[in-house]
Amino acid sequence: MPAPLPPVTFDVAAAYPQVAAGRDALAAGDWPALRALVDAQDAHGRTVLVGEVGGAPDAEPVLRGVLAEHPEDPVAGAMLGAHLIRVGWRIRTALRAQHVSRKQFADFFDHLRRAEQILIEVTARHPQDAAAWTQRVTSGRGLQVGQAEARRRYDRLAAHHPHHLPAQASLLQQFCPKWSGTWEKTHAFAHECAEAAPPGAANAVLVVEAYLEQALDHDRVAAASQFLREPAVAAGIRAAAERSVWHPDYRDGWGWVWVRSTFALAFCLMQEWHPAAREFAALGGFGDESMFGYFGDGATEFQRLRAKAYAKAGRP
Structure with missing residues (x-):
């Protein structure tokens, strides 16, 4: 009789312990520890941590507090942008547009516009920041900025990080017919x-x-x-x-x-x-x-x- 298959975990934090450490630091309000953790990663790792830690349900108060004290902090800005994008996408859901209500779309666009305002500041001050640009590729898709603008955002990132898979995966979605590609x-x-x-x-x-x-x-x-x-x-x-x-x-x-x-x-x-x-x-x-x-x-x-x-x- 074959041995039973091992259980499967789909929690990102289980596969990448840095995500678990980042979430713990955020929950504890320990920004220096979280910032040090993010800074120790390569561009791909920084992007994953910004998205996964920033996407935590209770992230916004902590991140707004950090930005109030350090308005030029690129990690805090990118994480808050990622948080707002994730909240907006949860409101919109992954359903096709015809199954999303007008109220859902209004709230979705509101969250993405607020994320854009923050991320524009981050990428203006830190044009080499792959995590912030990746979030802008994603928010641009939701805001329907169009193929040319989406590619422009990716190209700004690729000038510093030419093989950045998270941004490439996001732009690939933009080029699919379901997003007018x-x-x-x-x-x-x-x-x-x-x-x-x-x-x-x-x-x-x-x-x-x-x-x-x-x-x-x-x-x-x-x-x-x-x-x-x-x-x-x-x-x-x-x-x-x-x-x-x-x-x-x-x-x-x-x-x-x-x-x-x-x-x-x-x-x-x-x-x-x-x-x-x-x-x-x-x-x-x-x-x-x-x-x-x-x-x-x-x-x-x-x-x-x-x-x-x-x-x-x-x-x-």
Whole structure:
């Protein structure tokens, strides 16, 4: 009888202990400790901490207090901007626009406009701040600033951080048809990012995400699976894996749970169970449910597909 599968945690703080430490410092009101933690990370880590710690429900009073004393602090400003964006997006929900009420949209735009005012100040004083620019790419999408302005914001960031995956992932959404883009733009940008990044970097996951977005736009699992199994698409996904998670220089770093979860979902839908099982095994007890949620409850779907991959291919 096979051993039971380990439970899966989808809490970002479990996969990245710095997030847990940051949340603890915020809850304790220990800004020096939180600031030191953020400053010790690379640009990707700073961006993750700004979003995840700033997104805490009780973050606003602490961050406004810090900004009152230190109005030029870029971390406090970026975190408060991230907080307002997350609150606004929770109000809007992830539903298609036709299912969002006028009141929800009004509150959503209000939060994003307030975030913009703060983030404009941060990026003006600190134009190299990847975390603040990443938040501006996201807020710009919600405020419908348009493709050209969204790209301008990303390009300002990329001048200092040319392979910044969090911002690339946010801009990729802007180029999808659901945000008034096109599949041609979506795939072109994904390949641009993948090909510019060094071999073994995680950026090639964007190619997979672009294919998944197009596949999942069909709204039916069978149709999505058929699309991903088309020879050219399947070859593109395998090539992305060879360039990233299967490359000998690849290392799990910031964002690795999302990266491997994205590949796992794609291989499941392609019915390529051995590579899917390989990615689930590499994830261990961690998972990112975001794209699995297209089919219902993300956590449930993640665990269902993991069990199916192991049943089909064995557990590596």
